[in-house]
Amino acid sequence: MNPLSQETKELNNYFKSLKEMYPKAYNKNKTGPYSKTRVILMNGTEYESVWFMHQFARHCKEPEILESLAMIRRQEQWQQKHIACLKPLNESILETTIAYEQLAVDLTASLAINEKDENNKKALDFALLEDFDHLYRFSNLLMVDKKIDAKKLVGGFTEIMPGRPTIAEHRHPIDDLKCGMNAKKADLYSKLVACTITAAEQQTMNYYMNISQWYKNDIGRKLYGEIAMIEEAHVTQYETLKDATMTWLEQWVMHEYAECYLYYSCYEDEDNKDLKQIWYEHYEMECAHLKEAVRLLKKYEKKGHDEIFGDGEFPMLLKIGSHKDYIREVINNSITLTAKDRDYKDVNKLSDNDRFFHYQKALTLDDPNSVPSHLVMKYCLEKLGGEDYRYQDKQYPIKELQSRKKDNTSIARTKS
Secondary structure, three states: OOHHHOOOOOHHHHOOOHHHHOOOOOOOOOOOHHHHHHHHHHHHHHHHHHHHHHHHHOOOOOHHHHHHHHHHHHHHHHHHHHHHOOOOOOOOHHHHHHHHHHHHHHHHHHHHHOOOOHHHHHHHHHHHHHHHHHHHHHHHHHHHHHOOOHHHHHOOOOOEOOOOOHHHHOOOHHHHOOOOOOOOOOOHHHHHHHHHHHHHHHHHHHHHHHHHHHOOOHHHHHHHHHHHHHHHHHHHHHHOOOOOOOOHHHHHHHHHHHHHHHHHHHHHHOOOHHHHHHHHHHHHHHHHHHHHHHHHHHHHHOOOOHHHHOOOOOOOOOOOOOOHHHHHHHHHHHOOEEEEOOEEEEHHHOOOOOHHHHHHHHHHOOOHHHOHHHHHHHHHHHHOOOOOOOEOOOOOOOHHHOOOOOOOOOOOOOOO
16 A cells, blocks of 8 residues: 555645544453554554654745744644544543553564564563553553452453563663664664654653653552653653654655555454544645645755655555564563663673663662562552452563562563
């Protein structure tokens, strides 16, 4: 499929009414988990696009470009609200959170499995284990506070058990920076991976940053606040994978192409007929947006779209799915890794005075009992009769994390 071949209307014909902006919400009890994750993904993709265009406008003085940015940005604002309102009123903060973390886990795994760029793949595998741990902690809180089994929400497609413990995920900000790709040499799929995962993680960061104060108890508020800090670190990691030397117009073209790719992927993968129609309608709108961005790139920078995304044909479409065995393999291979400079290193091989340990001390006060992600497990263990909540198909692959009676705060954090 090539979005440049899609028949589209004039931009002025894509403005829609406020009535149409408020769709029928999905049924939380009947809608599949991956349909919910697609809603979150595309909500985040639109949010990323809107804010990119605002930043572009603040660095641009060409009237024609500003006018096109304003028109397309308004239409994408409408799209973002249209998608956001698909969430039903009776879906709680925590239920939505489980979908956010299932997206983070299974989207990351889906991207990583097909990624050939070593730098991208390392980043995906590294953050995967951290979002996996977030799913585990939020699922325990869900069981205690809402008496809801998270396995039902994830449809049994994603195991729920510890990853790299959240307490070990606090790293010095410098170590979250990674090497950017060369967009002229990088594979199109790798460029789409960087766009997709940055938008998805940013959406999670924004949700947690803004929702933490609305949770009903202190332990939950603190947990959202702590994990929001980790999600910011993930955004820092993923955004630096992109090529920062691309011009604003080149970046805009890539944003629009990524949106076309993701909407069409959602359309092809969706089994909910109402959502499927929305994905296609939005895809057509994005094709029109892409054509306008390509036109402006050619006019103002004398560059063709082939320099950004080749002939336009989509690479392998994104299909979010279950990857239990892959996740277990990543756990086996990298549970004790931390970030170090522009790469990753086993925490046991760091020097004793490494900045990781200094930052850990600053954030945790060298006291696990002060850290919300650990406190929430103590709280849940007490409420659940001494054993944590898990959903796992077989024994956990790492011995230190097999116990269901205590929360491990040492692995990947202190040298063994």
